[in-house]
Amino acid sequence: xxxxxxxxxxxxxxxxxxxxxxxxxxxxxxxxxxxxxxxxxxxxxxxxxxxxxxxxxxxxxxxxxxxxxxxxxxxxxxxxxxxxxxxxxxxxxxxxxxxxxxxxxxxxxxxxxxxxxxxxxxxxxxxxxxxxxxxxxxxxxxxxxxxxxxxxxxxxxxxxxxxxxxxxxxxxxxxxxxxxxxxxxxxxxxxxxxxxxxxxxxxxxxxxxxxxxxxxxxx
Numbered sequence: 001x002x003x004x005x006x007x008x009x010x011x012x013x014x015x016x017x018x019x020x021x022x023x024x025x026x027x028x029x030x031x032x033x034x035x036x037x038x039x040x041x042x043x044x045x046x047x048x049x050x051x052x053x054x055x056x057x058x059x060x061x062x063x064x065x066x067x068x069x070x071x072x073x074x075x076x077x078x079x080x081x082x083x084x085x086x087x088x089x090x091x092x093x094x095x096x097x098x099x100x101x102x103x104x105x106x107x108x109x110x111x112x113x114x115x116x117x118x119x120x121x122x123x124x125x126x127x128x129x130x131x132x133x134x135x136x137x138x139x140x141x142x143x144x145x146x147x148x149x150x151x152x153x154x155x156x157x158x159x160x161x162x163x164x165x166x167x168x169x170x171x172x173x174x175x176x177x178x179x180x181x182x183x184x185x186x187x188x189x190x191x192x193x194x195x196x197x198x199x200x201x202x203x204x205x206x207x208x209x210x211x212x213x214x215x216x217x218x219x
Contacts, residue, residue, distance in 0.1 A: 024137055027185040028098045029144040030177045034169040036085045037156070040078040044069065075160045083145035087134045098185035101141070152176060 046069070068074055089101045134142070149156070152172060159171045174183055 022137070024101065024141040024144065025182070025185070026144070026148075027173070027178055027182050028101060029141055029148055030173040031098055031169060031185055032086060032089070032101060032141065033083070033145045033148060034167075034172055037078060037082050038168045040082060040085075041074070041160075044074055044078070072157075075157065079149065079156070083142050083149060086142040086145050087138060089134075089138050089141070091135050091137050095190075097188050099188055099190050101138070102190065148177065 088103050090103070090105060092100050092102050095102070155172055155176050156168075159166070159168055163171050169186055173186055178186075
């Protein structure tokens with residue numbers, strides 16, 4: 001009976017989150033677009049590769065050489081399919097604001113999967129093999145990402161060639177895409193599960209108190 005009640009409780013949470021489903025706003029789309037693009041560029045930023053551009057003419061003129069890490073080629077490769085990476089995100093309904101979008105399984109889904117692996121029947125209205133498919137919210141964010149990238153392509157190029165000393169989310173999102181009143185999500189930073197951290201600290205404090213407690217006979 002306890003197991004049935006527990007499963008019903010978690011299914012209720014999932015149903016409630018579905019009812020509260022909302023499409024990502026422009027701030028969230030811009031935030032994660034810049035996160036993914038900045039990360040993709042950082043992976044190739046230290047490359048020592050040199051590219052040779054142009055064709056060797058009959059005059060014997062040499063090809064122009066350019067460093068890969070400052071080339072348009074590097075930007076093109078980073079931007080290519082960058083919005084596909086958004087599909088790696090999941091909705092973490094237990095988190096507030098833009099923090100609800102993150103890679104990895106949510107606490108709710110992890111709990112439900114653990115129940116299934118223990119043999120408990122959990123019905124979410126879809127086959128188990130589809131539980132990890134991108135949600136409606138994430139799929140919409142990917143589409144909005146593609147539209148935004150196309151619309152602000154020249155801004156991204158301007159940042160890449162002239163303003164890389166500034167964080168991309170500041171240059172693109174704050175300076176070009178978002179109104180001042182729509183910028184709140186940029187400030188939101190995930191600091192881990194503070195509740196879980198608090199529980200851990202409480203446990204450690206209780207353990208410390210226990211270790212420092214002496215029987216009266218020892219005094």
